[in-house]
Amino acid sequence: MTSSGIRSITKILIANRGEIALRVMRSAREMGIATVAVFSEADRNAPFVRYADEAVLIGPPPSSQSYLVFDKIIGAAKSTGAQAIHPGYGFLSENAAFARRVKEEGLILIGPSPESMEIMGSKLAAKDAVKKYDIPLVPGTDYAITDIEKAKVIAAEVGFPILIKASAGGGGKGMRIVEDASQFEEMMKLAVSEATSAFGDGSVFIERYVGSPRHIEVQVMGDMHGNIVHLFERECSVQRRHQKVIEEAPSSVLTPELRKQMGACAVQVAKSCNYIGAGTVEFLMDEKLNFYFLEMNTRLQVEHPVTEMITGKDLVKEQIRVAMGHPLSFSQDDLTINGHSVEVRVYAEDPANNFLPDIGKLTTYVPPKGPGVRVDDGFEEGMDIPIYYDPMIAKLVTHGATREEAIARMLRAIDDYRITGVTTTLPFCSFVLKHPAFVSGKFDTHFVKSYFTPEVLNNSSEDEEVIAALTAALVSSSGKSVHNVDDQPATRSSWKANRL
Numbered sequence: 461m462t463s464s465g466i467r468s469i470t471k472i473l474i475a476n477r478g479e480i481a482l483r484v485m486r487s488a489r490e491m492g493i494a495t496v497a498v499f500s501e502a503d504r505n506a507p508f509v510r511y512a513d514e515a516v517l518i519g520p521p522p523s524s525q526s527y528l529v530f531d532k533i534i535g536a537a538k539s540t541g542a543q544a545i546h547p548g549y550g551f552l553s554e555n556a557a558f559a560r561r562v563k564e565e566g567l568i569l570i571g572p573s574p575e576s577m578e579i580m581g582s583k584l585a586a587k588d589a590v591k592k593y594d595i596p597l598v599p600g601t602d603y604a605i606t607d608i609e610k611a612k613v614i615a616a617e618v619g620f621p622i623l624i625k626a627s628a629g630g631g632g633k634g635m636r637i638v639e640d641a642s643q644f645e646e647m648m649k650l651a652v653s654e655a656t657s658a659f660g661d662g663s664v665f666i667e668r669y670v671g672s673p674r675h676i677e678v679q680v681m682g683d684m685h686g687n688i689v690h691l692f693e694r695e696c697s698v699q700r701r702h703q704k705v706i707e708e709a710p711s712s713v714l715t716p717e718l719r720k721q722m723g724a725c726a727v728q729v730a731k732s733c734n735y736i737g738a739g740t741v742e743f744l745m746d747e748k749l750n751f752y753f754l755e756m757n758t759r760l761q762v763e764h765p766v767t768e769m770i771t772g773k774d775l776v777k778e779q780i781r782v783a784m785g786h787p788l789s790f791s792q793d794d795l796t797i798n799g800h801s802v803e804v805r806v807y808a809e810d811p812a813n814n815f816l817p818d819i820g821k822l823t824t825y826v827p828p829k830g831p832g833v834r835v836d837d838g839f840e841e842g843m844d845i846p847i848y849y850d851p852m853i854a855k856l857v858t859h860g861a862t863r864e865e866a867i868a869r870m871l872r873a874i875d876d877y878r879i880t881g882v883t884t885t886l887p888f889c890s891f892v893l894k895h896p897a898f899v900s901g902k903f904d905t906h907f908v909k910s911y912f913t914p915e916v917l918n919n920s921s922e923d924e925e926v927i928a929a930l931t932a933a934l935v936s937s938s939g940k941s942v943h944n945v946d947d948q949p950a951t952r953s954s955w956k957a958n959r960l
């Protein structure tokens with residue numbers, strides 16, 4: 461640390477892989493900062509390894525022997541002379557023990573303090589921390605429940621159905637819905653034993669179950685000088701088994717007034733744990749547009765690009781600047797929403813087969829291009845999708861002047877995407893984007909359960925009738941060639957699935 465409080469960072473090690481490693485390196489490079497990749501044996505030929513200025517092999521494919529091993533990451537930073545580590549998302553990104561170790565080694569973690577991670581890693585500690593502010597919470601307990609008889613009394617006051625949640629949980633793990641008092645004891649025992657084995661912490665609490673919520677999250681950024689701002693919200697209600705399918709910014713349901721209120725709440729949540737860097741404050745919103753603080757994610761999120769598209773800010777550059785000790789480069793008043801952005805996650809999964817990972821070689825891989833299209837990917841044509849990690853191939857992001865334009869652009873981009881060799885979720889994404897409930901903005905976290913069955917992607921006989929009708933109409937009206945209707949590879953983001 462210099463007398464000005466600015467710490468120099470000239471080389472960053474990226475403790476991650478795939479698209480997010482590349483995405484972080486691109487911003488570092490634009491700032492004139494050198495990059496170090498760490499990679500497992502499964503990632504030898506990955507683009508992020510070639511893109512980095514230096515790369516260090518850190519072990520066998522399983523992340524427990526490579527990307528998650530503190531000593532290997534720290535050792536690689538020291539041997540290459542990197543002053544800072546960017547953890548990306550997943551892996552070590554929210555690991556307070558790792559954050560503490562990085563600090564002890566005299567290195568900089570590009571992220572919040574270990575203490576912030578610890579507070580927000582515990583749902584109960586988070587509720588406790590925000591108590592000093594006026595933050596709306598779902599009615600329930602803000603302490604661990606142990607006495608079943610007492611808990612039943614509280615449950616009756618809160619009102620059934622209720623939800624039992626694990627304090628150490630997150631992303632839906634260890635949650636139990638209880639419909640009425642008769643199920644309470646059984647569900648509570650299940651929740652406690654599940655939480656104990658999954659997190660080593662059996663603390664559970666209860667909340668009123670919000671039946672048809674939307675998931676709305678607010679991006680925040682803090683610096684070391686006490687400044688905290690929000691960069692508006694992302695709507696992530698379209699999820700499948702707690703995995704986000706489509707994210708957009710801004711949300712189509714927020715009024716400017718609600719946006720301001722939620723933004724202010726998110727800033728206070730961040731203040732409650734002296735937050736530094738990029739973070740996300742998650743809210744549930746009910747049908748009456750009441751919102752409730754749920755949890756805070758202390759990392760850069762997968763879906764951060766939609767926020768970058770509407771604000772024009774590079775969140776990774778800002779993370780790096782803040783980690784050096786610089787004040788935020790913008791104030792709340794500098795931030796405005798420009799247009800609308802949508803992101804879909806492209807997975808190597810088979811929507812027709814219960815979204816089972818479909819591993820294999822990307823025989824054809826041609827991402828879409830053109831105005832308002834951003835592709836954050838980590839693969840190239842000819843590469844195998846490794847079985848060891850998350851099967852996300854890419855994030856496809858579009859921006860438009862309006863929500864309608866961003867959606868139309870996304871449908872165009874999905875149609876332009878050429879992937880063969882593996883089955884992808886692209887047709888499933890098209891189905892969602894064209895669904896009247898999505899188009900109208902009237903949806904909640906039950907969207908996929910409510911509207912999706914594999915059959916909607918498999919209506920080829922009907923489609924053939926539609927093609928026949930279209931072909932007949934086109935040929936008779938203009939005589940124009942219609943050859944391009946059916947000469948695409950069969951596994952292309954099938955237009956068949958896109959009809960609705």
Ligand code: MV4
Nearest residue numbers: 598623630631632667668669670671675699905
């Ligand atoms: C809830 C809820 C309903 N009521 N809490 C799931 C993940 C975790 N972040 C919190 N989650 C939920 N908490 C109350 N009191 C419903 C969910 C929930 C959910 C939330 C956001 C997005 C998708 C979801 C899917 C199922 C359940």
